[in-house]
Amino acid sequence: MLCEMCGQDVPATNAVRVESSVLQLCPNCSKFGVAVAPPVVPAGSAPQPARGGGMRVTPRAARSVAERDLYTEMPDMELAPDWGRRIRIAREALHWTPEELGKRLNEKKSVVLKLESGSFRPPDGTIRSVERLLHIRLRADPEPTA
Ligand SMILES: [Zn+2]
Structure with a gap:
């Protein structure tokens, strides 16, 4: 892999934040920036839509319609x-x-x-x-x- 700073071909690069951008750098150049930790995603905790619980009724809209009807029925x-x-x-x-x-x-x-x-x-x-x-x-x- 090529280091994005010095262009050296190295077996592995590190994701390093240099100023506002993240670069793939060789170990030599990595010291010029701050290592970026890989995003930690614990297994099994990824947000997923709950199955079977998708039929959520929102009674608010229905109720407000009923209230309005009540109003219009009154003279x-x-x-x-x-x-x-x-x-x-x-x-x-x-x-x-x-x-x-x-x-x-x-x-x-x-x-x-x-x-x-x-x-x-x-x-x-x-x-x-x-x-x-x-x-x-x-x-x-x-x-x-x-
Ligand atoms: Zn380098």
Whole structure:
């Protein structure tokens, strides 16, 4: 075998790291680098896909579909015609930025802006959260006068 450093033909070369590359070097040149240990692979411990255990069902997807069905089966709350405007007015009264309201709702700022423009009708759970956070009512039923 040829040494990759001096080109000498030797019976055996060693894998040696020289700077960033690994070279096959003769014993003489090996001292210029750091010997590379051969990768240790213990017999029988190589990762193998377990046989028979491949039928793993992921129930998460199925469950979320079921939850969504549950949601759609519930009649949507009827909202006041100006519910988006109510959100914006109440938010501005609290001096919250759309980002801030979004954070409290666990939603993105863009979602808040869509809510306020009335272009996105959120799930009833979000409606309730907004009502609770901003102390307003978004539902169409008349607000009981205090
Ligand atoms: Zn050499």
